[in-house]
Amino acid sequence: MTGRLAVKNGKYYVVISYKDDHGKHKQKWTATGLDAKNNKRAAEEAMREIVANFGGEGQPAKAAPKKQDDILFGDYLNKWIEIAKPNLQLSTYASYKVKIKRIAPYFNERGITLKGITPTDIQTYYAWLLDHGKKIQTCTHDHVVIRRSLEIAYRTDLIPVNPAAKVEKPKSPKYEAKYYDLKQLKTLFEYLKGDKYELMYKMTAFYGLRRSELCGMKWESIDFDKNTLTLNSSIIQTSVNGKSLLIKKNIMKNAASKRTMPLIPEIKEALLKLKEQQERNKAYFKNGYNQEFLEYVWVDDIGKLVNPNTVTHHFKTFLEQNGLIHIRFYEPRHSCANLLIACGVSLKKIQEWLGHSAISTTADIYSHLNYSSKLNVASTLTNVFGGETMGIGRQDDEEAKALLTALFRGAEHE
Numbered sequence: 443m444t445g446r447l448a449v450k451n452g453k454y455y456v457v458i459s460y461k462d463d464h465g466k467h468k469q470k471w472t473a474t475g476l477d478a479k480n481n482k483r484a485a486e487e488a489m490r491e492i493v494a495n496f497g498g499e500g501q502p503a504k505a506a507p508k509k510q511d512d513i514l515f516g517d518y519l520n521k522w523i524e525i526a527k528p529n530l531q532l533s534t535y536a537s538y539k540v541k542i543k544r545i546a547p548y549f550n551e552r553g554i555t556l557k558g559i560t561p562t563d564i565q566t567y568y569a570w571l572l573d574h575g576k577k578i579q580t581c582t583h584d585h586v587v588i589r590r591s592l593e594i595a596y597r598t599d600l601i602p603v604n605p606a607a608k609v610e611k612p613k614s615p616k617y618e619a620k621y622y623d624l625k626q627l628k629t630l631f632e633y634l635k636g637d638k639y640e641l642m643y644k645m646t647a648f649y650g651l652r653r654s655e656l657c658g659m660k661w662e663s664i665d666f667d668k669n670t671l672t673l674n675s676s677i678i679q680t681s682v683n684g685k686s687l688l689i690k691k692n693i694m695k696n697a698a699s700k701r702t703m704p705l706i707p708e709i710k711e712a713l714l715k716l717k718e719q720q721e722r723n724k725a726y727f728k729n730g731y732n733q734e735f736l737e738y739v740w741v742d743d744i745g746k747l748v749n750p751n752t753v754t755h756h757f758k759t760f761l762e763q764n765g766l767i768h769i770r771f772y773e774p775r776h777s778c779a780n781l782l783i784a785c786g787v788s789l790k791k792i793q794e795w796l797g798h799s800a801i802s803t804t805a806d807i808y809s810h811l812n813y814s815s816k817l818n819v820a821s822t823l824t825n826v827f828g829g830e831t832m833g834i835g836r837q838d839d840e841e842a843k844a845l846l847t848a849l850f851r852g853a854e855h856e
Contacts (some may be wrong), residue, residue: 445493447485449478454485456492477562480608484560504803512557516546522591536680541587557601561608564588568612581612620769621776633764639756641712641776642740642748649703650796652780653771654678657750658691659739664713669705673797677738679750701797713739720745722768 446624448455458470474488479614513521519542527535548570548727554563568581589606596604625646634640646656651673658676673846706712716739723743724731732745740748754771761768769777775796782792 447482447488447489452478454478454488456489457487467516475562476560481560483602484558487557512555514550514558515554515556516542516548516550517701518556518595519546519587519591522594524596526591531691532687533678534678536687538587538680541584545584545587556595559592559605561605564609574765578612585609585611620773621780622767622769622774623777623780626767627777627781630766633760633766639748639753641716642753643757645709646771647774647778648709649673650775652775652797653750653754654675654691655797657740657748657753660737661717661739662737664705664739666705666710666714670702670708671705672700673698677747677750688749690773701794703795726819738855 444460445456445458448457450471454474454476456472456474458472460468460470462468474485474492476485476488523535523538523542526538530538543693547568549563552563562586563713568585571584573576578730585606589604589609592601592604592606595601630647631644634643637643642656645651646653649671654676655673658674659671659673663672663674664670674692676691678691680687680689723745727744730744732741735741735745735747738747742748755807757771758768760766779792779796782795787795788813
């Protein structure tokens, strides 16, 4: 009895040549499920196993020897994430756990093992996600987990290659930031007057803050003498094993995220009023005042930290109740970028203001807004070629500057 590999319709098959009970030569074709491209080594391993377990035509196959180092891929994912946990931030660990809960059953139900998983298996999984109504971003996020876990398996010699490295990464459509224009922001600020989160939302728009940066703001980071605000801490809300957790971090998302911003008079005045109110609340509630979050700026009347999810949900409800155009809580950050661009601020300065790690990120997200710079280029070229100077209106610029100056006038935090 011998075996050899054959390719049919782009797939590897194992062809076993043997003699039946009457001494007649026969062949048995067995599909491996492996693509012919870049899978020869895996196909050879599959051939050895198929030949070793072949019992002949009409005879039961020999029981496959159980390999201690080959497990179902979904089981491997669950083991890997626990081993990797010490090297992951808790929020990343929680995020990966959620994704593995979706990924693992798919591969286990199909009997796909760690050693047997192929690029086609992974690509088919992404197609399955899309067929079942998931967005392309889900494929992209799951790809990170699958590739990272298989890279560890490859580095520890559990598999000869990382099959995910041969898979074309799912491409998300180019993200185009949504934002409020000047008139919409003015309307938003008008409606915000008296809202309990008014100051939080206005500071988000002015500084372009991420939610984690906003909720993690500490009093010690505010210098009322030098009029500066330093963003150097954050609060992230996540879920681990079904339990909601608040993760307090003194390390920012990236080095550029740690930045010092100017404290304009309107913001300074509003924050001082907030601090005075918190001191009155401490005196009023005495032992009933929460002592755990004294260093944080955003707490409720009894000192309990304002929940990040609560801020997000309240923003959504607030827009709905006031008939305002829906944007996500993250998108006042984009509105801030729009204001800066309208004022003629360079992308480099916007990168520093928003805390992007690289200017390429800023350019990729906001290049479609930077129309004024394109007008300047067009005007320059027109002058070079002897044409008339293009008129570039500055009304929006002046309007944006005026809005920035008056952003916090009359802001109250109740």
